[in-house]
Amino acid sequence: MKRLEKKHPLAIRWFHWINFPVLMVMIWSGLLIYWANDVYRIGFGDRTLLKFFPDWFYARLQVDHKLAMGMAFHFLFMWLFAINGLLYVIYTGMSGEWRYLLPNRGTLREAAQVVLHDLHLSKARLPRRKFNGAQQIAYTSIILMGAGSLATGLAIYKPVQFGWVATLLGGYMMARFLHFWLTVGYCLFFVVHVAQVMRAGWNNFRAMITGYELADEELPELPAEAIVAGATVQEAAR
Amino acid sequence: MSEMDTLDPESRMRRLSRRSFLWGGAALAGAYAGWQWLINRRPDGGVPWPLRRTLEMNEQLNRDYFQPARLSTVYPVSAAGEPRRNGDIGMEEELDPGAWALKVEGVAGAPGPITLRMDAIRSLPKVDVVTELRCIEGWSQVVHWSGARLSDFIAKHPPVTQSGNPARVDRPDDMPEYVGLATPDGGYYVGLDMPAALHPQTLLCYEMNGQPLTADHGAPLRLVIPVRYGVKNIKRIGTIRYVQQRPPDYWAEQGYDWYAGL
Secondary structure: OEEEEEOOOHHHHHHHHHHHHHHHHHHHHHHHHHHOOOOOEEEEOOEEEEEOOOHHHHHHHOOOOOHHHHHHHHHHHHHHHHHHHHHHHHHHHHHOOHHHHOOOOOHHHHHHHHHHHHOOOOOOOOOOOOOOHHHHHHHHHHHHHHHHHHHHHHHHHOOOOOHHHHHHOOOHHHHHHHHHHHHHHHHHHHHHHHHHHHHHOHHHHHHHHHOEEEEEOOOOOOOOOOOOOHHHHHHHHO | OOHHHHOOHHHHHHHHHHHHHHHHHHHHHHHHHHHHHHHOOOEEOOEEHHHHHHHHHHHHHHHHHOOOOOOOOEOOHHHOOOOOOOOOOOOOOOOOOOOOOEEEEOEOOOOOOEEEOHHHHHOOOEEEEEEEEEOOOOOEEEEEEEEEEHHHHHHHOOEOOOOOOOOOOOOHHHOOOEEEEEOOOOOOEEEEEHHHHOOOOOEEEEEEOOEEOOHHHOOOOEEEOOOEOHHHOOOOOOEEEEEOOOOOOOOHHHOOOOOOEO
16 A cells, blocks of 8 residues: 655745756856856866867857857846745745755765665665755755855856955856856756656656655655664664 | 545545646746747847846846945956957057047036047046956956046046036036947947946056057057946047936947946
8 A cells, every 4th residue: 555745845846846947047048158258178287178168069059159148148047046046945944844955974974875876886775765865965065056156156247346255256267167167067966866866766756746755655754863874774763 | 524535545646746747837838938928029239128127127236236445356466467359349440649539528617528638637646456357258357557547537527417516526426327438430339327437446548567558458548447347448438428318338239238337
C-alpha cells in the first residue's frame, strides 16, 4: 500500500518555476552584454584551452551585436530575479523549510557518500529524507550564488553609487569576473540538476509540480533532525 | 470527510496531478503570452517600449539615490594607461584648432549663445582626476585626466535659473534640469542631468596622462564624467546647452539607457 507524502509547499514550487524562465532570460541577456567584451577564458599563460565563447557559439545563439537590447532586458528581469529570490528566502526562513536545506556537521560526510553512491562506487543505502547531504549543499550553494549574483551585479551596475560593494568584491573588474563565473556555475548546476532529476524519476519530478510524492507505507520519513550518515541512519531509526 | 479522502492514494495522486499540471500548463501559456507581448511592443528608442519605461523607472530610482559626494575610486597616476579609442562619430572631419570655439547656450544675461576660446577653460582651476573610464561594452581603463571642473565652468557661465535668482552650483534644483553637449558638426551629442554635470569629478578635459589631448581622444576639449559610462564622455565638444527639456542622446536613440549612470 502506498501513501501520499507532502513534499514541496506550494510557495516553493512557484518560486522554483518562476525562477527558471527568469534566470534563463537573465543568462541570455547577460550573454548579449558579455559578447561586447568577451575576455574570459580557461588557459595557462598564452595557451587557451577554452575561450568564452567561440564564434560558432555566438552565431548559433544569435547573441552578437545586441548589447543595448541585452542591457534593457537585463535591467527589467533583474527585478523579477531579485524579488522572487528575496521572497523565497523570506518564506524559507519563516516557514521552517530552511531546516531541510541547511547543511550541518554530518552533511559533508553524507554528501560524499551520496556522490559515491551516484557514481556506483558505493552500495550503501541513501538516507530517505527530503534532501540528502549532497542536495543540501547544492541547494544552499545555489541560493548563496544568487545572492552573489545580486551583489556583483549591483557593483557592476552602479560602481560609483555602490562603490563600497565594488570595493568589497575586489573592484569593478573583479565584480564583473565573479558575475560571469557565477553564471557559468548556474549552467553547470543546471546540467547536474536535470540529470539527477531524470535519474530520480517521475515520482520525484511530479512532486515539484503537485507537491506530493507517492511513498511506500512501511518506510516512514525520518525527521530532518536525525541527520546521520547513510545506511546507519536507517538502522538507528528502527 | 470529502470525496478526496475516501479515495486510494493512487487515485488521489492522479487528481492532484491533473489539477497541478493544468495550473502548470496555464502558467506556461501565460508566460509565453507575456513574453510575446513584451518582445512585440512598439519600439521606443530602439527597444520595446516596456523596456524603455523600465530603464526610465530605474533612472528615477537612481536619480533619487545619487549623491554628489560619492566619488569614483581614484588611483595613483602610475596606474593610468591609454584608453581604447572606440569611435569617431562627430569627428570624421579633421579638426582645425584655430577655428575651434565653444558655443554656450542658455547663459544668464546673454541674449544669445556666447562663444568661448580655450583660454576661457584654461583660466579655470586645473583639476586632476585619475579614475576608471568605464565603457558600456564592459571594459574599463584607469586614465589620468586634467582639466576644469564642469561645475566651475557652470559657475563662471551660469545658466538662467528657474527662480530668476543668480545660479548657485549647490542648488541644482533651481538650475535648468539638463545639460546637452554636441560636437561642432552635431554628429555626436549627449544629454546629462544637471546633478551629474555638477559632480566634482566631471571635467572639461584638455589633458590626458599629462599630455595635451590628441585628436583621437577629443582635442581640444572633451568631457570626462566618471559617474557615467564612456558613451557620455563626449569628445571634441562644440556646444554646451543649458536646457529644461531632456536633450537628445546619440546612443539612447540606438536602444541604450539615456541616463547611463554609474
